[in-house]
Amino acid sequence: MTALPPLRETVARHGLSASKALGQNFLFDGQLLARIAAVPGDLAGQEVLEVGPGPGGLTRALLAAGARVTAIERDRRCIPALEELAAAYPGALRVIEGDALAIDAPALFEGKPHIVSNLPYNVGTALLVGWLSGEAWLPWWQSLTLMFQREVADRIVAAVDTPAYGRLAVLAQWRARARIAMPVHRSAFTPPPKVMSAVVHLEPVETPADVRFDTLERLTAAAFGQRRKMLRQSLRGVPGALAALESLAIDPTRRAETVSVAEFVALARLTPSPR
Structure with a gap:
């Protein structure tokens, strides 16, 4: 790889700002991003899907961990910054401009990727339910490491007979082991959102074939x-x-x-x- 300028410099040079309409909030803390990238385990040589990379903060951490990353980004303003990152890591980053809800993600991979994403707040739950759905199981992915608003993260891991327990907990815990890997303070983001966040890690488990x-x-x-x-x-x-x-x-x-x-x-x- 070639040396990269600081992420804040890249963002400033491309005139990027987080889009509220797209549910964006940027992360610049390299140590925090490295911790998120470490949650799935050793990613050296592993395929990884990242949805909503923005200017590429988490993408940098995933590439530094040795992953082969496919990044799907809807915001075309961010594509030039991501293409610069791809040039710095030849053959390790594939950038796809498009809507992750509409793209046939499984067709992009030879094997089973890990999915690691700081998900856009406005589509995070829909993406998670999509990744948990389908009648064939085990799924096409190895693990999910996803950033959500803390309220949504709590709903995913909630125990029965607690206020956060609901549909999302049942669907997630039926098909996966779900845990909160780490909390993330709102001050870590630019701009800071109004709510706290958390990284959730899910690993698929076998489920009975006679339940649809x-x-x-x-x-x-x-x-x-x-x-x-x-x-x-x-x-x-x-x-x-x-x-x-x-x-x-x-x-x-x-x-x-x-x-x-x-x-x-x-x-x-x-x-x-x-x-």
């Missing part, structure tokens, strides 16, 4: 969409769900936040598929 993702998603959407209601009310619109409750001897007067991941999975197993 779309069924579990329908059940959790209905149950937590009316979380103050009893299950017999909130699940009334899901065909077969009330019969499944009865078969499993789950009290229909309970509310969604008291239903464990294992209980939701058991319900999904007995609830007819929407297709």
Whole structure:
């Protein structure tokens, strides 16, 4: 690689500023970025997908760790800075301009990549659910190391019968081991967001083949969409769900936040598929 100027200098030279519309907040602290890049383990020679690299702060840390990075960036203002970074690391960085929600990411890789991203706040949850979805499992990725608003991170790892427990916790914890790897203070970002952040690490686990993702998603959407209601009310619109409750001897007067991941999975197993 060739020597790189400080990231702040690169940002200033290209006239870049974080776009509120795109949910951007830039990180400049090299030590913090290196810690994030270390969360998945040794990345030397590993394929990595990064979504929303912006000017390339985390990208630098991933490349320094020896990763082969594919970066998908929607903001064309950032592309020249990323192309400079690619030139400094010949053959190690591929930059793709586009919307990560619309790109067929699995087709970009020979093997199973790690996904490491400081996700744009406005699409982070949608991307995570997409990466957890699909009927075929194990997934096309090795691990997820993702920056979220702390509130969203807490929802991903929440335990049953706690205020943060909901649909996201069930979907994530059904298919992965999820933990908060590190908190990140709002002051680490430029500009500082109004909320704290955290890095979540997820590793996929085997799940039963007789439980469909779309069924579990329908059940959790209905149950937590009316979380103050009893299950017999909130699940009334899901065909077969009330019969499944009865078969499993789950009290229909309970509310969604008291239903464990294992209980939701058991319900999904007995609830007819929407297709």
